[in-house]
Amino acid sequence: MSTPAGNAVVVPDGPLPLLPPALWESREVQDAVAAESPGAVVAVARKAHGLRQDELGTLAGFSQSAISRLEAGSNIAYDMRVLRTLQRLLGIPAHLLGLVDRTVPIRSGEARRLAGGVPEFAGLEGVAKDLVVGIEGKALMALCVSAVFGAGHGGNDGVLAKDAVSQLLVLRRIINDAHNWRGTGALMPAVRSMYDFIDALRRNARGDVRRRLLGTGAMYAEFYGWLYEEIGDLRNAAAWTSRALEQGQAADDRDVVAYCYVRMSQLAEVDGDDDRVIGLARAAQRETGCSHVVRAMALRQEARGLARAGLESSMPRFDLARALVQSAERRESDEYSIGYCFTEQHVQLQRASSLIDLADHKQAIDTYAEIMPRWGGVxxxxxxxxxxxxxxxxxxxxxxxxxxxxxxxxxxxxxxxxxxxxxxxxxxxxxxxxxxxxxxxxxxxxxxx
Structure with a gap:
């Protein structure tokens, strides 16, 4: 190890030594794990190695401020890539940092209601209904099968429950809500498995059930495309959005079709093609029979394209979108529907963003300042x-x-x-x-x- 000079950063010459196993059984570590505070576990291990925050940062390739924020419990403390680096460097058992968790979060009450007597969920009976628990992929598929074929049947008779499509839409909403709590990586395998399951059901169904399964599968396909966009894979994002569009057209689901055009417009925005942004958003608006919310989403996206092209005519489009959202009738339902969580705040956020495109930075800052204190639903x-x-x-x-x-x-x-x-x-x-x-x-x- 190099010799310290004042507060100079000291970097060990070789791998850090193993820490005693008793450390991981200490009350300090166990309390941190119980509180779901991986940053506190890192702090214990860092101190046990005799490292300052800046020294650990140098070893791990992060700044001292990043280590400080992590140990204080900011969002960086839940970044799996950062935690894996520190886990390997400091020799922390992976489970103490939550690195073995690849589950989808779901409220236990929702799981019980959907599953009924499914053995995989028997352990939830004594759990508070509003507690968020992690459901791994295999258990989630068991929940999906029970919802489609009826709780407790396991799908052995192959007969769809009367409310099978409705239950699949409830699951779609649960997974959509889970996106607010968990990163993309945990959701992608679950969403793909459920899409494949629905697609297999669709191929073997007939009549109106087949059409409804087709539209439901399109909603899963669109979300899968969105998850690809979020990790930066635009090719697969476009492919899955196109698949969702085709299935929505086959199902004659106008909301799905219009929204897929909106999503394609958003992908064109990432690609920097403002003309396609505007054209695809207008194609969405030409779809008849769409809900007010979906039409508002299309108007908002057209406004984004106009602003990116430097046209102040974008602002009246935002006004129209906001008015449509305010006038929309929303039915109370546990099922997923496109735009169920879309509010006028989402319109205003894009208005603020578009003001930046128009170089009106002061107005953009003022608009954001008005929205951010009440954006808990975003x-x-x-x-x-x-x-x-x-x-x-x-x-x-x-x-x-x-x-x-x-x-x-x-x-x-x-x-x-x-x-x-x-x-x-x-x-x-x-x-x-x-x-x-x-x-x-x-x-x-x-x-x-």
Whole structure:
């Protein structure tokens, strides 16, 4: 180990020694695990190795501030890639950091209601109904089968329950809600398995049941495409969105078809083709029989394209979209429906983002300031995207310190969700890299690519 000089960073010359097994049984570690605080476990291991935060950061390739935020319990403490690096470096047993968890979060009450007498869920009987528990892929498929063929039957007679499609839509909503709590990696295998299951049912069904299964499968396919976009795989994102569009057309489900055009428009936005953004959003609006919410989503996307093209005519489109959302009738249901969680806040967030495209940074900052205190219903990846955009607006207005603060908040959200969409927005801070804090931020962002 090199000789310390004052507060100089001391980097060990070789691998760190193994820590005594008794450390992992200590009350401090067990309390941290019980509190689901992996950052606290890292802090215990770091101190046991005699390392300062900056020394651990140097060894792991992170900044001292990143280690500090992790140990304090910020979102970076739940980034599996960061935790795996620290787990290997410090010799922490993987299960103490939650690294063996590849489950989909689901409220135990929802699992019990769907499963009835399925053995895999017998252990939930004594669990509070609102507690979020992790369901692994095999158990989730058992839940899916029980929902389709009737609880307790296991699908042996091959006869669909009368409410099979309804139950599949309930599961689709549960998985959509789970996206707010868990990163993309845990959801992708579950979504693909359920899509394949529904597709097999569809191929063997007839009449109206076949048509409804086709539309339901399209909703799973679209979501699978979205998950691909979130990890930066645009080719597969486009392929699965196209599959969803074809199935929606075959099912004659106008909301699915229109929304798939909206999703294709969003993919064109990522590709930087503003004309396709506008054209596909208008194609969505030409679909007749769509709900007010889906039409509002299409209008919002057209407005995004117009703003990106530098046209102030985008703002009236946002006004129309907001009015449609406010006037929409929403039925109470546990089933998934396109746009069930879409609110006027989502319209306003894109309005703020579009004001940045139009170089009206002050108005964008003011609009974000109005929305953010009440955006609890906006999922984490979207909060990360717009926090990064707000950071860009502050940097463009000359307030680099505020941009840095917001940038690190967005970075933590990128780590916890695995969203490459947030990373893409943070990379736009590159022009201000001469500021030391921005340089540190962009260096950490680069590690997420």
């Amino acid at each position: 999922c984490q990846w979207e909060q990360g995207v717009h926090t990064a955009r707000l950071a860009y607006a502050h940097a463009s207005s000359g307030d680099v310190d505020q941009a840095v603060q917001l940038g690190f908040v967005a970075l933590d959200l990128a780590r916890s969700t695995g969203s490459q969409l947030i990373v893409t927005e943070l990379e736009k801070l590159g022009p201000w890299h001469e500021a030391p804090a921005i340089a540190e931020l962009t260096a950490e962002v680069t590690q997420l690519r």
